[in-house]
Amino acid sequence: MTRSGRLAGAGAVVRRRLLVAVPVLAATSVGMFALGAASPVDPAKQYAGAAAFTASEENLAQIRANWGVDDPLPVQYLRWIGNLVQGDLGWSTSRHEPVAAVLSDRAGWTLLLIGVTLALVLVGSLLLGALAAYRRGGLFDRGLRAAAYAVESMPVFWLGLAAIAVFALALGWFPAGGLTDVTATSTSWADVAHHLILPVGVLAVSQAPWFVLFVRDAVAESMRDDHVLAARARGLPGRTILFGHALRTALLPFLTLVGTHLPELVGGAVLVETVFSLPGLGAVTVAAALGSDFPLLAAITLVTTAVVLAANLTTDLAYAAADPRVRLDG
Amino acid sequence: MTRIRPTFRRLVALTAAAGMLVLAGCSAPTTPDSPAGGATLVVATSDEPDALNPVLNFGVDGAALIFDGLVARDSDNRLVPGLATALPVLSAEGRTVTAKLRDGVQFHDGTALTAQDVVFTYQAVLDPKVDSTLRSDLDMVESVTAPDATTVVFRLRYPYAPFLQRLTLGIVPSKLLSGQDINTTGFNRKPIGTGPYKVESWTPGDRLVLTANERYFGGRPANNRVVVAFVADDNVRAQRMRAGEFDAAELPPKLASGFDSDNTYRVQRVPTADYRGVMLPMGNPVLADPAVRRALNLAVDRAAMVSGILGGAGEPAFGPVPPTSEFADPSTVGTPTADATAASALLDAAGWRPGSGGVRAKDGRPARFTLMYPATDTLRKDLALAVTADAKKIGIEVTPAGLTWDAIDPRMKSDALLMGYGTPYDPDFVSYKLFSSQFAGQGYFNPGSYRSEVTDRALQEGRDQIDPALRKAAYTQFQKQLAADVPWLFLTYLRHTYVLKSSVQGAAPRVEAHEHGVANSIWWNINTWTRS
Numbered sequence: 001m002t003r004s005g006r007l008a009g010a011g012a013v014v015r016r017r018l019l020v021a022v023p024v025l026a027a028t029s030v031g032m033f034a035l036g037a038a039s040p041v042d043p044a045k046q047y048a049g050a051a052a053f054t055a056s057e058e059n060l061a062q063i064r065a066n067w068g069v070d071d072p073l074p075v076q077y078l079r080w081i082g083n084l085v086q087g088d089l090g091w092s093t094s095r096h097e098p099v100a101a102v103l104s105d106r107a108g109w110t111l112l113l114i115g116v117t118l119a120l121v122l123v124g125s126l127l128l129g130a131l132a133a134y135r136r137g138g139l140f141d142r143g144l145r146a147a148a149y150a151v152e153s154m155p156v157f158w159l160g161l162a163a164i165a166v167f168a169l170a171l172g173w174f175p176a177g178g179l180t181d182v183t184a185t186s187t188s189w190a191d192v193a194h195h196l197i198l199p200v201g202v203l204a205v206s207q208a209p210w211f212v213l214f215v216r217d218a219v220a221e222s223m224r225d226d227h228v229l230a231a232r233a234r235g236l237p238g239r240t241i242l243f244g245h246a247l248r249t250a251l252l253p254f255l256t257l258v259g260t261h262l263p264e265l266v267g268g269a270v271l272v273e274t275v276f277s278l279p280g281l282g283a284v285t286v287a288a289a290l291g292s293d294f295p296l297l298a299a300i301t302l303v304t305t306a307v308v309l310a311a312n313l314t315t316d317l318a319y320a321a322a323d324p325r326v327r328l329d330g
Numbered sequence: 331m332t333r334i335r336p337t338f339r340r341l342v343a344l345t346a347a348a349g350m351l352v353l354a355g356c357s358a359p360t361t362p363d364s365p366a367g368g369a370t371l372v373v374a375t376s377d378e379p380d381a382l383n384p385v386l387n388f389g390v391d392g393a394a395l396i397f398d399g400l401v402a403r404d405s406d407n408r409l410v411p412g413l414a415t416a417l418p419v420l421s422a423e424g425r426t427v428t429a430k431l432r433d434g435v436q437f438h439d440g441t442a443l444t445a446q447d448v449v450f451t452y453q454a455v456l457d458p459k460v461d462s463t464l465r466s467d468l469d470m471v472e473s474v475t476a477p478d479a480t481t482v483v484f485r486l487r488y489p490y491a492p493f494l495q496r497l498t499l500g501i502v503p504s505k506l507l508s509g510q511d512i513n514t515t516g517f518n519r520k521p522i523g524t525g526p527y528k529v530e531s532w533t534p535g536d537r538l539v540l541t542a543n544e545r546y547f548g549g550r551p552a553n554n555r556v557v558v559a560f561v562a563d564d565n566v567r568a569q570r571m572r573a574g575e576f577d578a579a580e581l582p583p584k585l586a587s588g589f590d591s592d593n594t595y596r597v598q599r600v601p602t603a604d605y606r607g608v609m610l611p612m613g614n615p616v617l618a619d620p621a622v623r624r625a626l627n628l629a630v631d632r633a634a635m636v637s638g639i640l641g642g643a644g645e646p647a648f649g650p651v652p653p654t655s656e657f658a659d660p661s662t663v664g665t666p667t668a669d670a671t672a673a674s675a676l677l678d679a680a681g682w683r684p685g686s687g688g689v690r691a692k693d694g695r696p697a698r699f700t701l702m703y704p705a706t707d708t709l710r711k712d713l714a715l716a717v718t719a720d721a722k723k724i725g726i727e728v729t730p731a732g733l734t735w736d737a738i739d740p741r742m743k744s745d746a747l748l749m750g751y752g753t754p755y756d757p758d759f760v761s762y763k764l765f766s767s768q769f770a771g772q773g774y775f776n777p778g779s780y781r782s783e784v785t786d787r788a789l790q791e792g793r794d795q796i797d798p799a800l801r802k803a804a805y806t807q808f809q810k811q812l813a814a815d816v817p818w819l820f821l822t823y824l825r826h827t828y829v830l831k832s833s834v835q836g837a838a839p840r841v842e843a844h845e846h847g848v849a850n851s852i853w854w855n856i857n858t859w860t861r862s
Contacts, residue, residue: 040736040737041734041735041736042736045735047380047461047463048463050751050844050845051387051463051464051466052463052774053751053760053774054463054466054467054751054759054760054763055463055465055466056466056469056775057772057773059463059465059466060463062458062465063461063463066459066461066513067461091514094380095380095534096380096381096386096461096513096518097380097381097514097518097519098514102534105533105534105535106534106535161565161566161569164566164569164573165569168569168573169569169572169573172573175573175575176566176569176570176573176575177561177566177569177570177575178536178537178559178570178575179533179536180536182372182537182557182559182575182576183370183372183555183557274562274563274566275563275566276566277535277536277559277560277561277562277563277566277570278535278536279533279534279535279536280535283535283562284535
C-alpha cells in the first residue's frame, strides 16, 4: 500500500473531528463561565490592587458596571459569544487591554518555547533511547537511566534556578533571564535565540526522562521481536536494524505518548517562563486566574483546547502514516 | 555487531559537534557599556502597571518618569512646583485652588501644554465611564476650569486642607485623548507626557524602555535611556541582579542582605510610611473590651518582629502616622519590647482570670479570637504567628487563619485581621477613612467599626483647618486617642530594600508609600543618576 493510500480517509477524519470540536469548545467555554459565576472574587477589587483599600464601594461598583461583570451569567455568556463570532475576544480585566492583544503579544513566545522544546525532546529521546536500548545494560544505558531518574525527581523550578546559578552566574555563558538583552534596542533573532537556550534546555531536560525511558524500553522490547531477529539473521547492518526495524515498531505507542504528554509540557512551560522572566502566556494565565479575569481565561482555555484537539488529530494521522494496519476510512 | 561501531561513534561525534556548534553560536559578545553620561540605566521591579496612564492610577503620587503633575516632591517629600510656576495656594476657606502653568512646557510630541490639558486630566478621572479608582481620592473636587490658557482653578465641595498633595497627578494631553475611550485607548500602552522620559517601547511582562526627553523643562536627563525590567519572582530578580544585569533592583530584605558583604553593590533600606498591624474589630466580644486590646498592645514584642521577621529592615510602629512625618506625636511611642507583666496586671484588674489550659476567662467567656491574614503574604503570616505567640504568654489564645481576601471580607466585623497600608504625604489620606465612625463597617474603610467622638472630631479638624499649627494639634489629639483606645495593634513600619550597583550615583532615597513600582521607587529621580 502506498503512503497516500494509507491517508486516503484523512479528509473525512478531519471534517468529522472538526464537527466534534465545536461542541467540545462550546462546553469548555460554558464551563469557564459557570466557574466564573461560582467564584467569590471581585474582579474590580483585583483590578484596583492596593487602591482597593482607598476606593469607595460606589467607585468599584461603577467600574463593575462599565465591565458588565454584574450582569446575569447567561447575558454575559451570550454577549461574549456574540462578540466572539465577530472576532472580538473581549476585554481582559486583569491586564486592562483587549484579550486579543494579550494573546497576540504573548502566545507566540510560549508557542516558540514549547515548539522548540518538543522538537528537541522528540529527536533527543528517540536518539538517546534507541542507542541505550541497542547496548542494553551497557555503561551508556546505565548512565542514561540513572540520569533520567535523577532529573525526573527534580522540580522544574529548582532545575531552572540551578541552571541559572551554573550557566549564567558561575560560567557566564548565557543570560539569566528575559527575552532579549535588557538594554537591547531591538528584538533580534540571534539575541532571542541566545536567551532561549537555557529555558528551552531546562524545559527539555525536565520533560525528556519520560520519553527517553519509554523509547529505551520500547526499542529494547522490539529488538527481541521476530522480524528484528530475522533481519539480524539476514545480516543487515546494525544501523538499519536499529532505526529501520526496531525503532519503527516502537514509534507507534510513542506517538500516542506525545499527544497525552502535551498538557504536562504546557504546565512545565508556565514554570520555566516564570523562572526565566519570559513574557509568555504563563504569567498572565496565573494573574488572570487570581484576578477572576474570565474573558482572558476563557480565551486561553479555548486556545489550549483547540491545540490539544489539533494535537490529537495530528497524532492519529501520524499513526496512520506510521502503521499500515491503521485505516482512517474504516 | 562490529559493523555498527563506526556508525555509533559517528553518531556520538556528530551529536557532540552539533552541541559545540550551538554553544559557539551563542556566546555572542554582549553590548559594551556606552561611555559615562550617555549610559543606559536598568532597574528591576516586580510591579508592572496595567496601563501607563495617570488617569488610570499610574504614578498618581508623582515621580511618574513619563509625566509631571502641577506639583512634585523633593527628596524630603516637601511639595515643590512641577508644571505650575509656583506652589498653588489654597484659599482661606479651603475650597479654591488656583494654579499658574509654567511657560513653554511641551509634551513629547511637541505640542504645548495648556490649562485645557490639566482640566481634561482631572475631568477624565471624575468621569464615571472611566475605570479609575483614583476617583475616590478626588471626590472633593466640584469643578476644574481654565479661565485662560495658563490658569487652572479647582473648586472643592468641602474644605480640604491637604488638597495640594493631590496635585502630583500626571497631566495627559487633551488633544490626543479627547473623544477617545480612556479605558481602551492605545495611549495607555504608548503614552505621551511632559516628563523627563519618553516611552520607546513596552513589552508587557518583559520590560519598559524609556528614552531621555531632550526638551524636558527641568533639564535634559543625565542619562540617555532607562530600562525598567519586570521580573515578578523575587529569587529570579536577585539572581539577575547578581549576574550584573541591573543597576538597581527592589528585593525583599532577606535576599537584599545577601549583597551586603559585596562592595560592588550597595544595599539601601529606605524608610516608609507602610505599616503592618492587627485590626481589632469591636464586634468581637473579647476584643470589644478595651483592657484586652491594651494588654495585647503591651504584650507584643515589636523589637523581636523587626529583628527576627524583617531582618532589621523596619521600625516598631505605635500609630498610623510614621515617625518621619511632621505630624508624628512622639508621646504616643511606647516601648519596643514586650511587657508581659504589665499586660497581665491589666487583664487581672479587668477581671480576666487565668482559666483552664492557660487561657484566661471572664464571666465564663474564654479570652480567644481568630486572627486572619491573606494566605499568600508570608510577611503578614509571620507577623500573625508572632502575635499569636506573644498573646499566649499573657493567657490570650489566638487562632491564626490564612485565607483569601474573598473569605476575609465577610468576617472583618468580628475577626481580627492583619492589615497594612500607609502613605507618608498626609495623615488625612488613609486614616480619615480608616478610623472615622462615619465609615464604620464599610468594606476596607474602618472594617472593625471603631467609634470615638474625639477621633472623629480630630480627623475632621485636620481636614478642615488650613493652618498647619491647628492641623498638627488635631493630629496629635488623634494619635493620643488611638493610643488610648487601641482599635489597631500597630506592629511595624517596613523599610523597602533595594540593591544598587556601587558605580551608580545620584540615588536620594526618600520616605516611601505602600505602593512603589515603576513610579515612586528609589529611582524617583533617576533622571539625575549617572554611572562611573
